[in-house]
Amino acid sequence: xxxxxxxxxxxxxxxxxxxxxxxxxxxxxxxxxxxxxxxxxxxxxxxxxxxxxxxxxxxxxxxxxxxxxxxxxxxxxxxxxxxxxxxxxxxxxxxxxxxxxxxxxxxxxxxxxxxxxxxxxxxxxxxxxxxxxxxxxxxxxxxxxxxxxxxxxxxxxxxxxxxxxxxxxxxxxxxxxxxxxxxxxxxxxxxxxxxxxxxxxxxxxxxxxxxxxxxxxxxxxxxxxxxxxxxxxxxxxxxxxxxxxxxxxxxxxxxxxxxxxxxxxxxxxxxxxxxxxxxxxxxxxxxxxxxxxxxxxxxxxxxxxxxxxxxxxxxxxxxxxxx
Amino acid sequence: xxxxxxxxxxxxxxxxxxxxxxxxxxxxxxxxxxxxxxxxxxxxxxxxxxxxxxxxxxxxxxxxxxxxxxxxxxxxxxxxxxxxxxxxxxxxxxxxxxxxxxxxxxxxxxxxxxxxxxxxxxxxxxxxxxxxxxxxxxxxxxxxxxxxxxxxxxxxxxxxxxxxxxxxxxxxxxxxxxxxxxxxxxxxxxxxxxxxxxxxxxxxxxxxxxxxxxxxxxxxxxxxxxxxxxxxxxxxxxxxxxxxxxxxxxxxxxxxxxxxxxxxxxxxxxxxxxxxxxxxxxxxxxxxxxxxxxxxxxxxxxxxxxxxxxxxxxxxxxxxxxxxxxxxxxxxxxxxxxxxxxxxxxxxxxxxxxxxxxxxxxxxxxxxxxxxxxxxxxxxxxxxxxxxxxxxxxxxxxxxxxxxxxxxxxxxxxxxxxxxxxxxxxxxxxxxxxxxxxxxxxxxxxxxxxxxxxxxxxxxxxxxxxxxxxxxxxxxxxxxxxxxxxxxxxxxxxxx
Numbered sequence: 001x002x003x004x005x006x007x008x009x010x011x012x013x014x015x016x017x018x019x020x021x022x023x024x025x026x027x028x029x030x031x032x033x034x035x036x037x038x039x040x041x042x043x044x045x046x047x048x049x050x051x052x053x054x055x056x057x058x059x060x061x062x063x064x065x066x067x068x069x070x071x072x073x074x075x076x077x078x079x080x081x082x083x084x085x086x087x088x089x090x091x092x093x094x095x096x097x098x099x100x101x102x103x104x105x106x107x108x109x110x111x112x113x114x115x116x117x118x119x120x121x122x123x124x125x126x127x128x129x130x131x132x133x134x135x136x137x138x139x140x141x142x143x144x145x146x147x148x149x150x151x152x153x154x155x156x157x158x159x160x161x162x163x164x165x166x167x168x169x170x171x172x173x174x175x176x177x178x179x180x181x182x183x184x185x186x187x188x189x190x191x192x193x194x195x196x197x198x199x200x201x202x203x204x205x206x207x208x209x210x211x212x213x214x215x216x217x218x219x220x221x222x223x224x225x226x227x228x229x230x231x232x233x234x235x236x237x238x239x240x241x242x243x244x245x246x247x248x249x250x251x252x253x254x255x256x257x258x259x260x261x262x263x264x265x266x267x268x269x270x271x272x273x274x275x276x277x278x279x280x281x282x283x284x285x286x287x288x289x290x291x292x293x294x295x296x297x298x299x300x301x302x303x304x305x306x307x308x309x310x311x312x313x314x315x316x317x318x319x320x321x322x323x
Numbered sequence: 324x325x326x327x328x329x330x331x332x333x334x335x336x337x338x339x340x341x342x343x344x345x346x347x348x349x350x351x352x353x354x355x356x357x358x359x360x361x362x363x364x365x366x367x368x369x370x371x372x373x374x375x376x377x378x379x380x381x382x383x384x385x386x387x388x389x390x391x392x393x394x395x396x397x398x399x400x401x402x403x404x405x406x407x408x409x410x411x412x413x414x415x416x417x418x419x420x421x422x423x424x425x426x427x428x429x430x431x432x433x434x435x436x437x438x439x440x441x442x443x444x445x446x447x448x449x450x451x452x453x454x455x456x457x458x459x460x461x462x463x464x465x466x467x468x469x470x471x472x473x474x475x476x477x478x479x480x481x482x483x484x485x486x487x488x489x490x491x492x493x494x495x496x497x498x499x500x501x502x503x504x505x506x507x508x509x510x511x512x513x514x515x516x517x518x519x520x521x522x523x524x525x526x527x528x529x530x531x532x533x534x535x536x537x538x539x540x541x542x543x544x545x546x547x548x549x550x551x552x553x554x555x556x557x558x559x560x561x562x563x564x565x566x567x568x569x570x571x572x573x574x575x576x577x578x579x580x581x582x583x584x585x586x587x588x589x590x591x592x593x594x595x596x597x598x599x600x601x602x603x604x605x606x607x608x609x610x611x612x613x614x615x616x617x618x619x620x621x622x623x624x625x626x627x628x629x630x631x632x633x634x635x636x637x638x639x640x641x642x643x644x645x646x647x648x649x650x651x652x653x654x655x656x657x658x659x660x661x662x663x664x665x666x667x668x669x670x671x672x673x674x675x676x677x678x679x680x681x682x683x684x685x686x687x688x689x690x691x692x693x694x695x696x697x698x699x700x701x702x703x704x705x706x707x708x709x710x711x712x713x714x715x716x717x718x719x720x721x722x723x724x725x726x727x728x729x730x731x732x733x734x735x736x737x738x739x740x741x742x743x744x745x746x747x748x749x750x751x752x753x754x755x756x757x758x759x760x761x762x763x764x765x766x767x768x769x770x771x772x773x774x775x776x777x778x779x780x781x782x783x784x785x786x787x788x789x790x791x792x793x794x795x796x797x798x799x800x801x802x803x804x805x806x807x808x809x810x811x812x813x814x815x816x817x818x819x
Contacts, residue, residue, distance in 0.1 A: 039653075042650075047657075067504070072517075182774045183507040183771070186649065189642075196462060211662065211665065212663060215664035288659050
């Protein structure tokens with residue numbers, strides 16, 4: 001029996017060996033998710049790993065490397081061998097962090113851009129029993145409170161902090177002092193802080209808020225996305241309401257690799273992403289987590305640059321960086 | 324309603340579901356028992372498999388892994404003084420001394436009975452009190468959270484061993500180490516290398532502090548006394564022993580169920596809370612830390628009690644309390660089920676199936692624990708000189724496997740040396756760990772509370788919940804100081 005197994009194993013190795021030596025990939029690809037398990041980025045990474053595998057011909061293993069606002073994982077990929085076996089599930093933070101904290105972050109262009117993956121809308125929400133029915137109501141209350149009103153965010157320079165600060169700046173309020181930021185970790189904790197009435201409003205990723213908006217515990221005032229959400233057809237986007245800065249902010253995911261990836265690797269992933277773009281499972285999983293697949297819709301290196309420039313400008317506006 | 328429960332029962336009682344739960348529980352126990360491998364890892368690794376499973380079995384698999392690993396942590400805590408998970412740290416305090424006294428079997432059995440009882444009560448509270456507990460949990464804002472954590476920190480007084488001063492020194496070091504890395508406002512503290520910006524993970528600190536000093540002792544001190552191999556034998560927990568600890572088990576289960584329902588607290592803090600409480604109220608309080616079955620009962624009933632209860636905010640509010648329930652939330656979303664207030668209206672059939680499955684998995688935990696115990700008890704027969712290097716190897720690989728981070732391994736080794744130095748100076752390790760785990764929650768909630776009140780400290784005593792915890796803290800401080808004064812007086816008398 002052992003002999004037979006051995007022969008089969010040898011035959012398999014002989015059959016696949018030479019072929020595998022010529023083409024990428026001949027082993028599993030590691031996809032680094034720079035945030036903790038269970039969050040929106042983790043889910044996006046795992047969905048990509050699962051759907052890409054059959055088209056890639058090798059398994060994709062997800063590895064969470066959280067910390068330092070995503071920069072931990074981003075750094076490990078940007079410094080990895082450009083052999084195509086270590087890739088990054090990039091998020092808006094990969095453009096935001098270097099724009100705001102250039103000294104501590106990986107440069108926005110320290111990667112090869114393999115392609116965009118999805119857009120993740122964000123929502124400005126208050127409790128259902130709050131006396132504000134529109135963005136103007138809320139902004140007026142914030143202006144009158146002289147900084148007493150609070151909002152929850154992952155941090156001042158995180159994307160869910162920038163949403164609120166951009167809105168305040170658009171209304172000629174001081175983005176840093178007009179409302180008080182209360183930092184929490186993770187979408188779940190942010191949503192709970194608002195649900196429990198510990199803060200007055202949030203402007204964060206839709207995924208964690210939608211269940212409470214649907215149940216009637218929270219009210220959506222505005223959406224940060226290029227277009228209205230299918231699930232909230234009556235809620236206007238920031239751009240529609242004429243907010244210039246807030247109107248440009250949206251969440252997204254993309255697939256990055258270390259700089260100077262071989263031609264063979266980028267070509268392979270072009271093909272794989274094109275297959276994933278129309279894969280039913282991928283689209284279903286994206287819809288389930290409240291995001292819109294954008295594979296093939298935008299040129300990622302142009303988009304990453306425009307995002308970096310947007311946030312760099314905002315960081316100067318808000319006073320995080322000298323002008 | 325009865326009809327719905329019956330139809331859910333029929334739907335859940337399939338061989339496939341049963342096998343999935345057995346695999347989950349047993350896999351969880353083994354992962355939990357291996358130092359360095361955590362429940363979070365098990366649940367995360369299992370997540371992609373659930374993409375292709377039906378909703379209920381996939382959640383049951385993840386819940387089973389979570390429960391199993393929380394119990395499994397106690398096995399290695401007792402046998403080799405290396406808590407498999409942080410929530411079993413207090414279990415090691417009494418479990419390992421018992422194992423050294425040749426009573427490993429008793430300790431393991433007590434841990435299992437307490438875990439299963441805690442788990443079962445926790446499931447019942449999920450079924451009957453999910454709504455009120457979820458409402459209570461929402462009312463726990465930053466000030467309440469801070470006071471609760473401060474009270475949990477008073478457990479330090481109980482696990483300080485012979486010297487309260489040394490315990491406080493240890494806790495202060497733990498709090499200091501907890502500040503390493505990026506703080507909540509984005510500034511860096513003690514971040515000398517990019518790796519340190521992310522802070523120190525719990526697993527390498529926990530294992531470095533508890534397991535490695537034992538190895539260093541063996542090498543440096545050339546332990547002359549060959550420790551008796553602990554035999555499992557016919558060491559059952561007697562009826563009298565179980566009844567003696569029953570009050571503690573029930574109290575631990577309730578503490579676990581209530582604290583577990585508050586997002587962000589988790590099994591570790593619940594176990595510390597329960598251990599401290601049991602030590603203060605037990606007649607055998609003085610024997611805690613020297614091999615007291617009741618200590619194991621307190622710690623294990625509370626950590627498993629918290630497991631099922633973390634499902635309360637998840638199901639009722641859609642709010643994950645920790646990383647593991649965060650992964651579960653992801654699993655729900657992938658299945659197109661959205662946890663939260665609407666789940667009980669739109670998917671009541673699935674909810675009942677889940678609840679029934681969780682009750683069944685409590686029973687499975689009992690059998691999985693019994694079998695695993697027998698497997699791991701053989702560990703006691705391995706000579707110390709062979710076992711300790713093996714444990715080291717396992718620890719290093721386990722820690723490395725969590726995030727493939729050489730930095731984590733460095734933290735593990737450095738903490739081992741720190742732990743050994745602390746042992747030489749007679750500084751207890753448990754207060755260090757408790758402070759290290761509670762530290763970030765204390766700091767973050769204090770700063771949140773002060774941000775909301777715009778720097779007004781009175782916010783910390785602004786609600787009835789905070790008054791209750793303030794009173795409890797004052798009470799514990801009072802009895803601790805009184806005990807110390809009495810000890811001081813007796814010592815003086817002896818000297819004279």
